Amino acid sequence: MVNGVLGLLFAAALAAAALLYAQQGRPWVLDVAVGAAVCGAALLRGRRPGLAAAAGLALAAVGALVAGLAALPGEPGGAAVLGLLVLGGSAVRRLPPGQAGLVAAAGLVMMLAGLLIAGPMSTPFRVGGQAWLLALGAGLALRLRDQWLRAATEAVRREERLALARELHDVVAHHITGILVQAQATRLVGRRKPELLDESLAGIEKASGQALTAMRQVVGLLRDTEDVVSTAPPAAGPEQLVELVAGFTGHGHPEVRLALPEPSRPWPPEVAGTVFRVVQESLTNIARHAPHAREAVVAVIDTFDEVSVTVTNDASSTPSRPHPGGFGLVGMRERVEALGGTFAAGPQTGEGWSVRATMPVAAEEVRR
Structure with a gap:
C-alpha cells in the first residue's frame, strides 16, 4: 500500500520534471534517469534499507558528477531528492543505531561536498541537504514512536x-x-x-x-519476567457473564444480547477467566470507540473440545472517537494464545466490528 502510493508520487515527479525541462528546452534524460534509479532504490528498500540507502546516495552522487562534467542541469533533481528523503527516513527508522548513523553521515557528507564544489548557491545540493535533514528528523521521530509502541505493547x-x-x-x-x-x-x-x-x-x-x-x-x-502480581481478574463462569452484560446494558450503551450454551458446564478456571476478560474488554471497547452502535451480541459456544466467544457490534466502520492504541486487543490475544487458543479482531463485512477467541478444553480438564 505504502509503496503503491510512493510509486505514484515518484512517477508524477519524474513526469513533471521531464515536461518542465522539455518546455524549457533543457536536457532532461539524465535527470529522469537518475531520479528513476534513486526512486527505484527507494521502492526496493524492503528488508535491506541500509543497502538501498547506500545505492540511492551513490546513484545521486554519480548523477551529480556526470551533470557537472557535461555541463547539464544540476543534480540531484526533484525526483531524486524525493527518493533520497524516503531512503534516509527509512534507514534511520529501521537500521541499528550504528548503521543508521553511517547512512545519515554519508548523506550529509555528499550534500556538503556538492555545496563546496558547486558553490553555496547551488540549488540542487542546497535543497537536497534540507530534504536529507528533514528525512533524518522524520525517521528519528518514527523510530522513537516505534520504540514506545514496542515497550507499551510488551508491558501489556x-x-x-x-x-x-x-x-x-x-x-x-x-x-x-x-x-x-x-x-x-x-x-x-x-x-x-x-x-x-x-x-x-x-x-x-x-x-x-x-x-x-x-x-x-x-x-x-512467567518466562523472562520478574514482576509480581498483586491482583488477578475473576475466573467467572456463564453466570458471571450474565451479570457483566446486565451491568453494561443501558447507561447510554447499546443493547447487548447474550447467547450462552445450553446446557452449560463448568469451565477450567483459566478458560473461564479468559472468556470473562475477552467479553469485558470487548464491551469496554464498544463503549469507548463505538458508542453509536445500536446493538452488540455476545455469543459463547461450548463444544466437546473447545470454548469460543464472539463479540460483535453494528457500528459503522469509521469510529466516532479515535482509537488510542489498541493495547486491550494485545492483552486479550496474549491471554488466549497462552492457553493454546486463537484470537482475531477486525471489521465485519458491511458494518461493525468483531472479536473472536477460541480456546481448547480437553474433556478431562473440565472442573467437576
Missing part, C-alpha cells in the same frame, strides 16, 4: 501473562489439593476394598497430569 503482554499466571497458580493448588484428597482416600480403599485400588490410582494419575499441564503453562507465562 507482561501484565496479562502475570495475571493469567496467578489464576493458573490457583488452578495448580486446586489440582494438588485433589491429589492429596485422593491419595488419602486410596490408602483407605487399599485396606478395605483392594479391588478399587486401580480406579483410585487412575484418578491420582489424571489429577497429576492436569497439575503438570497447568504448571507448564505457568512457567511459560
Whole structure:
C-alpha cells in the first residue's frame, strides 16, 4: 500500500520534471534517469534499507558528477531528492543505531561536498541537504514512536501473562489439593476394598497430569519476567457473564444480547477467566470507540473440545472517537494464545466490528 502510493508520487515527479525541462528546452534524460534509479532504490528498500540507502546516495552522487562534467542541469533533481528523503527516513527508522548513523553521515557528507564544489548557491545540493535533514528528523521521530509502541505493547503482554499466571497458580493448588484428597482416600480403599485400588490410582494419575499441564503453562507465562502480581481478574463462569452484560446494558450503551450454551458446564478456571476478560474488554471497547452502535451480541459456544466467544457490534466502520492504541486487543490475544487458543479482531463485512477467541478444553480438564 505504502509503496503503491510512493510509486505514484515518484512517477508524477519524474513526469513533471521531464515536461518542465522539455518546455524549457533543457536536457532532461539524465535527470529522469537518475531520479528513476534513486526512486527505484527507494521502492526496493524492503528488508535491506541500509543497502538501498547506500545505492540511492551513490546513484545521486554519480548523477551529480556526470551533470557537472557535461555541463547539464544540476543534480540531484526533484525526483531524486524525493527518493533520497524516503531512503534516509527509512534507514534511520529501521537500521541499528550504528548503521543508521553511517547512512545519515554519508548523506550529509555528499550534500556538503556538492555545496563546496558547486558553490553555496547551488540549488540542487542546497535543497537536497534540507530534504536529507528533514528525512533524518522524520525517521528519528518514527523510530522513537516505534520504540514506545514496542515497550507499551510488551508491558501489556507482561501484565496479562502475570495475571493469567496467578489464576493458573490457583488452578495448580486446586489440582494438588485433589491429589492429596485422593491419595488419602486410596490408602483407605487399599485396606478395605483392594479391588478399587486401580480406579483410585487412575484418578491420582489424571489429577497429576492436569497439575503438570497447568504448571507448564505457568512457567511459560512467567518466562523472562520478574514482576509480581498483586491482583488477578475473576475466573467467572456463564453466570458471571450474565451479570457483566446486565451491568453494561443501558447507561447510554447499546443493547447487548447474550447467547450462552445450553446446557452449560463448568469451565477450567483459566478458560473461564479468559472468556470473562475477552467479553469485558470487548464491551469496554464498544463503549469507548463505538458508542453509536445500536446493538452488540455476545455469543459463547461450548463444544466437546473447545470454548469460543464472539463479540460483535453494528457500528459503522469509521469510529466516532479515535482509537488510542489498541493495547486491550494485545492483552486479550496474549491471554488466549497462552492457553493454546486463537484470537482475531477486525471489521465485519458491511458494518461493525468483531472479536473472536477460541480456546481448547480437553474433556478431562473440565472442573467437576
